[in-house]
Amino acid sequence: MNAVKLTPPTGPVRATIPLASSKSESNRALIIDALTNFRCDLRNLSTARDTQTMIRLLKSGDAVADVLDAGTTMRFLTAYFAVTGQKKTMTGTPRMCERPIGILVDALRTLGADITYLKNDGYPPLQINGFTPSAEAKVSIRGDVSSQYISALLMIAPTLPNGLTLELTGAIGSQPYIEMTLEQMVYFGADVETDWDKKTITVKPSPYTPKSYTIESDWSGASYWYSVEALALDETAELELIGLKAKSLQGDSAIVEIMRPLGVESTFTETGVQLTRRPAETTLAWDFTHCPDLAQTVAVCAAMNGVVLTLTGVESLKIKETDRIAALQAELQKIGAELVEIEANHRYEVRRSGSVYQSPATIETYDDHRMAMAFAPVAMQQEVVIEEPGVVAKSYPSFWDDMARIISVQEIQAGTNVVG
Ligand SMILES: O=C(O)C1=C[C@@H](OP(=O)(O)O)[C@@H](O)[C@H](O)C1
């Protein structure tokens, strides 16, 4: 098995980090571009595997679209292929076939899509057979499972003969991702009316306007550098993260606020954001409903610095690349911490446990890029081994190259500590 051994820095921590660009923004821009017949000029598209897969599948004439482990690619393409009348088999990794899609399929069927499940109802793989637009222009959809279903429907809505009104029911999770979708749609000329109090979004039928669009760097990827800054033993540590903006479409820019009490000050510059240290608190409570992808980063950072962290809004973590709650519970133990459910209503706490750090801790990554990247900053204080480091390719392929600007990153055979 492949692994990397990460060794703490020996000198002052000063680095400029180029970052990857946002796969979320990229994948939306690509769907909208496809709906303009590929007439947009998209710049700084992400090198993330999820985006490269989207590009490949949009161009491919194959009957089978294998999205691998990319959630947005699966959900956005299912809606896109359905309304553009393309007969496709949608499939992915075994884990992708455990991630629910029934809520989106039901909505698409209401709008006129003919979709059948090939194995288990409500889950990929599925077969898109065709599209006969129905007169129905109103769809009720749950907002508490995945915002990706809502984004997928919104992006194709301007192409429907009667447009679309979405009525969101229940709690809404990951709302900034819905707002990102709407802002990108409006940028490309869509006519959208949103009433968050009534939880309705109306999209009029009108074609997108082809335009040029530059994708911002990835705030989810930036979060790991916030953790690196917070965990640096060198209190003069300074990092510059390139390509981030203070006014971002990405909800994960909330990392600026989350990391302030964990000891990181953010200063926006012409080219990005500069991270420096400030005094840290000993406790933090955060609701991750609208930024679920930050939960692992913050959990590991708090655990390492002995900050007692209360997490809420983490229900969706169980249906992502892995069950991220279970994965965190298993791996935090190895760094002397624990994640405990303190109430049946999904309130969790991260705190130091009785166990001691066993150097080097060997962290399993569960086919989840965020497990690898969330635990990598541990190396600011202790030697750590990360198994299957290639998982980062899903969202941030240059992550280890960027890490090597600060710490020693050595490929080894896991379990042997031998360079491989
Ligand atoms: O729309 C998007 O680009 C995403 C939405 C979020 O998913 P959920 O809406 O399922 O929480 C997030 O976790 C994912 O990484 C990207």
Ligand SMILES: C=C(OP(=O)(O)O)C(=O)O
């Ligand atoms: C959950 C994620 O992605 P997706 O749902 O698009 O697979 C993620 O990148 O953390």
